[in-house]
Amino acid sequence: MIKTEELTRKFGDFIAVDHLNLQIVRGEIFGFLGANGAGKTTTIRMLCGLLMPSSGRIWVNNLDVAKEGEKVKKSIGYMSQRFSLYQDLKAKENLEFYAGVYATPRAEAWENTLPLLEQFGLKESLNMRTAELPMGYKQRLSLVCALVHNPPLVILDEPTSGVDPQARREFWQVINQLAFAGKTVLVSTHFMDEAEYCHRVIIMQAGKEVALGPPRELKQRFEVQNMQELFMKVAGGINAKLK
Amino acid sequence: MPNLNRIRAIAGKEVYHILRDSRTLAIVILMPILQLIIFGYAMNMELQNVPLAISDLAHNHASRRIIQAFEQSGYFRIIPVAVEDFVPEELFRQRKAQATLSIPRDCGEERTQMLLKVDASDPNTAQLIQNYALGILGGGAKSGLLDLRPFILYNPDLKSSFFFVPGLIAMILVMICALLTSISISREKEMGTMEQILVSPVSALEILLGKVIPYILLGLLDAFLILGVGMLLFKVPFAGSFVVFLGFSFLYVLCALCLGLLVSTIAKTQQAAMMMALGITLLPTLLLSGYLFPIPSMPAVLQKITLIIPARYYLVIIRGIMLKGNSVAELYQAGLSLIVMTIVMLIVAVKRFKLRLI
Ligand SMILES: Nc1ncnc2c1ncn2[C@@H]1O[C@H](COP(=O)(O)OP(=O)(O)OP(=O)(O)O)[C@@H](O)[C@H]1O
């Protein structure tokens, strides 16, 4: 589904992402772990075509992102790390807006999102201004907006930061459902317990890969009990939060 | 090809922002009215009660009529000066008079020569005084008393409001329209919502068109608002047709909105966008559009620069419509220039608009 080759991004002299080689397959839940500034967001932005790599290449669905950006973008649902729905729009208007920019017909967009809106308990709040929703519900709504065009690839940049445990559980339930339905899910997180739910994870430090593989295998290889210990061992554990 | 659904989605969302954001409405409704009033009264260069000293050596019917005409005009206030004190330079120096008129003994006979002296320490006012005085004396010419024929068209009383209101409409309109689009785009960059748009398959043209379309209506609303307030407060006439005004204002508004788009491709923050939009509209319009200074008397280089000032064309249009009652036939060339500028700016904006972050 996704393949990168020596993917690198510099900001001036600073190397934010350093020669990453990734292969992510269809239906996989792939986790990006790393401390603040490790390069997770920068990598994710390059995968979505939001940032140009300084060098290296990316293929999504066998399409070169640099050359066929528009086609690639249609197949991605993206939730940015920074909350970026329009606060002055109603929840429903935000959904309709994203359906519009992906040129998804209204009826189809509702078909794609209604089950999820019900599951999240958002259906009753559709006529509320987004600004009035509690944080957890804003994040839930962001996720729904990212799925409005039923994309095969879902990229979530720290979707669970700043939300309550209940919302985090719901998020992971949905992520599992998405993968079960054949979608590929990329998710970055600071929470090491969440890493356990991923099929495979990459741990990044200063732009470089320091560990890559299924959580169970990694724990065995590094002889640790849980992901938190693993993270401490391979990445020094700076700023890692344990929940 | 731009996709209409996407443009509609962006334009529709923009309409919600406009309706729910009191700041936009303030920019669109309050700002033009305030500006019109402030600039309007500041630029009101109508003369009133200019102290005028008259030395009347004739003391006959004709000379009394001339003095009466000055008195009744409302522009001059005749100050009494004893014959022996009538030394114009001294009167100017003491600021007792700004102008003096000497009527010779032979007033009323053929080809009377009169001497008007004007204190030109403020050249603009002096010019106005001279024009007004000639206008008044010209009235005397009709009665066959004087050999003097000033010929002033379209603004027979030389009312300054006729001159500054059309210019203000041009200036305020370009400023507000450029502000609207540039702020609306830079705000999305600042808030991070642009990232969520850029990740979708929208093209630069679709984003920019979606941003411009809702503001066209606001711009036109403003055009009529400023015109209406101008007519109400400053009693300017409107000789032409409102349909022609609407059509050409549409072109001008579109042009100014595209200028705002161009600004937004350079400015990264709302603050920067605001400064830049004001910077490239305010002074250039004031100085280089032919509003304050006539273009033919500018140096050749500046004359060339005026060609890319949208207000230059709109000023021709709006003065033509308001004062002369011009129709499309006389104005289409200026309209075409606006269209060309709009297209060029839109193309440059689309080329410059980055579909990526940094
Ligand atoms: N536009 C930019 N210009 C310069 N440096 C940047 C830019 N964007 C990111 N960086 C730097 O690149 C590094 C990686 O940032 P990135 O946002 O990818 O980290 P992250 O892993 O997502 O961190 P976080 O957990 O805080 O979200 C950081 O040191 C950051 O300061």
Ligand SMILES: [Mg+2]
């Ligand atoms: Mg990040």
